[in-house]
Amino acid sequence: MSVTTDRLAIHGGEPAVKRPLNQYKGAALIDEEEKAAVLDVLTAQSLFRYYGPHLLEKTAAFEAGVAAHLRVPYAAACSSGTAALRMGLIALGVGAGDEVIVPATTFIASVNAVVAQGAIPIFAEVDEYLCLDAAAIEPLLTERTRAIMPVHLNGVAVDMHPLMAVARRHDVAVLEDTAQACGSSYRGTKLGTIGDVGAYSFQLEKNITSGDGGLLVTRDEDLYKRAVKYSDQGGQFPIQSGGVRDLVGGEAYLGENLRMTEIAGAILGVQLRRLDAMLERVAQARQTVLSAIDDLPVQFPTPDPDRDQHALGILFYLAAAEQAGDFVHALRAEGVPTAQVYGGKPVYANPQVLEQRTMTRTCPFRCSCTDHRRVSYQMGMCPRTEDLLARSVGVALGPKMDDRDLSDIIRGIRKVAAHLA
Structure with missing residues (x-):
């Protein structure tokens, strides 16, 4: 193709694009179907996923549909992609003082989720697709490494075969951050379903969207139960509100509310079909x-x-x-x-990461849990x-x-x- 030498727009030339471009994915496709699905929920006056005057169970239907689409037995909807990462880390038992391998190229949410667990993000080099390089993982492993978090960036899959080999060789869990790659595959397997747990985001820019929202998937029933229980006030809500369907049963723990609403579930059910x-x-x-x-x-x-x-x-x-x-x-x-x-710039270039800024004196940077391993971050630590x-x-x-x-x-x-x- 010939090369144009027209004057650049920054120098006063005519721009190549003369009308606005819609770069959104799922959001660009919103139409009357989403509107009707939301109206159904509003008409039923049942915006909460567990009960209401005429509960439609849109969130439960979305969970079933997306589990079938991804070919996994367990899917738990939640309030955001960050919430899904939190649920995954908790399900895997990641806690104070543990270390999680994270790619140096990712959105800050990957780091926030690790730090929220009191764990230490350990940054690894990426490959030419800006995805976690499996060859960079092994030198970073310590006795405190509890999980590896590959991030599938902008729809591109991490090279999961060598990564999983490293993880299994060292008995380290894998949490796939699939926020930017819902529906993408690696060697015929859907991303997010290769590791122990997968986390997805449904924020506005994602492949399917409800404005915000998230999903955790796994093939392990115990991990699923732990994740769901934590996201639903530790399992207290079904116990306290007799008659509400208990998704996982068993005893309650301390947790928090990371639930998805029925409106979000209704929108995502439509988006999933596209x-x-x-x-x-x-x-x-x-x-x-x-x-x-x-x-x-x-x-x-x-x-x-x-x-x-x-x-x-x-x-x-x-x-x-x-x-x-x-x-x-x-x-x-x-x-x-x-x-x-x-x-x-890499994610650790953000000042809150470089300076280890947290809002309270807590793990992993300001507590006795990590006295044995004071981690510092600086530019130049992942030169490639x-x-x-x-x-x-x-x-x-x-x-x-x-x-x-x-x-x-x-x-x-x-x-x-x-x-x-």
Whole structure:
């Protein structure tokens, strides 16, 4: 394809994209079906999942539907992706002073969930897809390592086969953070169902959405019961409210309320039916764009159909960090939805992580549980990750983008590359 040398929009030229682009996934597909599902719940006056004047059990129906879709026996809906991570860590017995291996590239929620358990995040290098590198895990393992948290980033699967081999060799649990990859697969198996526990998010930007919401899945009945019990006031609610269906039975523990509402469950039940078609549409859009820019002088991750078949956007790297920053600035001016991944910095670059800021004096950073292992974080501790992120350019795609939108995106990328790559 020819290279356009039109004047860049940042220099006063015409932008390549002249109309707003909808980069959202599930949210972009909301229509009358979601409206009707919500209205059903409101009409029934039963917004709480366990009882009401005319309970419809929309949340329970969503749990059953998503469990079947993911091919797992147990699924527990909750209030957010972070809540799902909390439930997973609790189910696995992660507590004060334990260590959890976390990729240096992830959203802050992955770290927050670990710290909320009083556990210590240990940051590991990522690969060219910005996913946890299995080869980086083993040197970080200690007698305190309780879990590994692979994060499937932007629809791309972590290379789970070598990661699971390390985990099983050292008898360490695996909690998959699948917040950004609901419905994606790895070698024919749905992400979130390969490790011991999987956690999903239904926040606005996710593949299916209820504005916020989460899900925990597992093949282990005991882990499921522990997670559900904790998320439902430790199991006290069914005991105290006789007649309410008890999902797991047994004795109560101290817990908290992480339950999903019936409105969220109703919306997600509709969204779930569209998930596969949405992923296929984005995959087609991605292939269209990639095939039109693969001759540009930028570095793309090595194609891997086991991992990237449901990637939700385009990822490539420039030769230098300054070049990447300029590229993103210019591409945004062209109207293309783009950014350096997480601002071009690892998750531990956030000041609250670097400085170990917590709101109370508690584990893991300010308590006797970790006196034996004072962990400090600093820039430079994951140099490969820092280099990749600083040079990264990500372009978002959505299922509502039509051929004209994709052509405009291609034109914008090639236009900027002609000047800056």
